[in-house]
Amino acid sequence: MRRRRFFGASAAGGLTLGGAGGLASPSAMQTAKERPSALPPGVTPSAYTVPHSEYGAATTPDYFVYANDLVIERNRPGKPHKGKVLAAVQAHSDDIPIFCGGTVAKLIDEGYTGYLIRLSNDESGPVGNRGPNWTLGHGVLLSQKDNDAVAEALGCKKAFSLGYQNHRLDEDALIEIRGRLIFLFRLLQVDTVVCYDPYNDYEENPDHTVMSHAVQGACWMASEERDYPEHFKLLGFEPKGVREKYYVARAAHGHNTINRVVDISSYIDAKVRSNVAYKDKGSAGDAGLRLRRALAKQGKKLPLLGDDDDSANFNYVKHFMMDDNRVFGAQFGLEYAEAFHYLGPSDSRPNPRESRQKYIDAHAVPL
Numbered sequence: 519m520r521r522r523r524f525f526g527a528s529a530a531g532g533l534t535l536g537g538a539g540g541l542a543s544p545s546a547m548q549t550a551k552e553r554p555s556a557l558p559p560g561v562t563p564s565a566y567t568v569p570h571s572e573y574g575a576a577t578t579p580d581y582f583v584y585a586n587d588l589v590i591e592r593n594r595p596g597k598p599h600k601g602k603v604l605a606a607v608q609a610h611s612d613d614i615p616i617f618c619g620g621t622v623a624k625l626i627d628e629g630y631t632g633y634l635i636r637l638s639n640d641e642s643g644p645v646g647n648r649g650p651n652w653t654l655g656h657g658v659l660l661s662q663k664d665n666d667a668v669a670e671a672l673g674c675k676k677a678f679s680l681g682y683q684n685h686r687l688d689e690d691a692l693i694e695i696r697g698r699l700i701f702l703f704r705l706l707q708v709d710t711v712v713c714y715d716p717y718n719d720y721e722e723n724p725d726h727t728v729m730s731h732a733v734q735g736a737c738w739m740a741s742e743e744r745d746y747p748e749h750f751k752l753l754g755f756e757p758k759g760v761r762e763k764y765y766v767a768r769a770a771h772g773h774n775t776i777n778r779v780v781d782i783s784s785y786i787d788a789k790v791r792s793n794v795a796y797k798d799k800g801s802a803g804d805a806g807l808r809l810r811r812a813l814a815k816q817g818k819k820l821p822l823l824g825d826d827d828d829s830a831n832f833n834y835v836k837h838f839m840m841d842d843n844r845v846f847g848a849q850f851g852l853e854y855a856e857a858f859h860y861l862g863p864s865d866s867r868p869n870p871r872e873s874r875q876k877y878i879d880a881h882a883v884p885l
């Protein structure tokens with residue numbers, strides 16, 4: 519039986535993960551997970567199912583499927599996005615850092631004014647830094663600080679926390695969440711969003727699903743003058759739709775459609791710092807210093823972790839948690855990369871309104 523493809527049609531079998539992460543090669547991992555199939559001879563499978571939830575490109579067959587118009591977005595010299603506004607929207611303090619921290623840092627460095635908007639209060643996230651006597655309330659306070667620290671690490675101008683209860687976004691009215699986002703998008707005059715992909719058929723975390731659909735609607739409705747007209751009449755806002763979207767899909771069974779690969783090689787350290795910034799989640803944050811101290815109690819040390827807590831945290835995240843970005847980027851000759859379903863204005867397709875106006879300008883004659 520042919521070995522299953524990894525990362526879609528480009529088949530990166532044989533890639534090994536560098537760095538101290540030292541995971542098995544993706545191809546080996548997939549081979550190990552193969553199950554017997556009852557497909558008749560001669561039938562070529564076009565999809566694979568995954569019987570468990572493994573959120574990761576390195577462990578899920580066909581995690582990405584590629585659109586034909588795939589674009590590799592590289593560094594753009596100068597400040598080409600000067601004057602534009604970016605909203606990175608996340609349900610929890612770790613969503614943007616894990617999946618798109620490099621791209622957000624890149625876009626801001628290239629001129630965007632960035633804002634980080636968090637929907638939940640993160641009260642029931644994984645217990646990382648709360649200590650043995652943790653409480654939900656303690657988590658709310660820590661995560662608020664974490665969200666602000668993530669925004670700072672990415673170069674955002676300001677962070678917002680909307681405070682919905684964690685893992686319960688689906689009991690809040692979608693229309694209220696969307697309305698608050700419309701308010702912020704108009705207030706900030708947002709051009710571009712980074713968020714989870716609302717077009718994906720998705721995953722287990724209800725907060726991600728609700729958020730992505732609220733963002734999707736808000737991007738369009740922010741431009742509609744008849745929605746929430748008091749924003750214009752009383753507050754003086756300008757209607758403005760969000761025209762560019764960098765959406766991240768993380769369906770556990772794979773088949774996440776992408777059409778944009780962003781080279782984040784120059785921004786990997788910023789991405790690492792944004793992951794170190796969220797302490798309450800546990801997966802990154804202070805994981806390096808905890809490991810360093812645990813080893814010290816055994817009379818050991820990892821040279822990789824350096825000689826102080828800051829070095830331990832940074833090096834731990836960079837060498838143990840960036841493998842997906844490294845392996846994915848290697849397929850495109852990039853050191854590190856992030857993957858997106860990108861929606862944006864097209865330069866090549868005619869705009870019907872502009873075409874109509876051009877026709878009127880060219881052909882209108884005096885009465």
Ligand SMILES: [Zn+2]
Nearest residue numbers: 609610613726
């Ligand atoms: Zn999340």
